[in-house]
Amino acid sequence: MKKTLFILFLLTLGCTFTLFAQDAKKEAETVKTKMDAFSSKTGTITKFIDTKLPNLKTSYSSPETRIRKISNTNTSAYFYQIEKEGKYSNTTASIEYSDLLEVIKALSVLKVDESKDIALNPDYLENKFITVDGFQIGYYVSKGKSTWYIKLEKYGSDNTVFINDVNIVEAAFTEAKNKIEELKK
Secondary structure (H helix, E strand, C coil): CHHHHHHHHHHHHHHHHHHHHHHHHHHHHHCCCHHHHHHCCCCCCCEEEEEEECCCCCCCCCCEEEEEEEECCCCEEEEEEEEEECCCCEEEEEEEHHHHHHHHHHHHHHHHHHHHHHHCCCCCEEEEEECCCCCEEEEEEECCEEEEEEECCCCCCCCEEEECCHHHHHHHHHHHHHHHHHHHC
């Protein structure tokens, strides 16, 4: 009897782990960025066309930027890409056109909030905007000073770029928006 209960317990435990593992796998499979969703359609021919833009001037690096047009049989999509070279691999943010418009709007709001947040003189304060795909732009305030940053990807290391002058980044985003609108014609 004890042997039967023990075997039944082990079977139940094994089934439970299997179910949780399948749920975790399904969850990981469903999380795709807009870039992944558009560029990984099977059964269609997909074309990538890059248009280089000037490098982004940041504190410690100079990430490359470009507009990437992705076309398949029926539609096209445009992404502003920022690629930072890392020690072991590169990190790339791909900001879809409609998200880029939202980032530009959010940046205007963040710039207004910055001086108010510095005046609060907090020990630490962070104010940021995050897209659906995990791209972040924002600043943190510490010791009466603000530091702007861009986090290129949701996961991973060496994916943050620090900004000396937020106006340079704002100009780069606006230039990318304008270039996409030009390419759409």
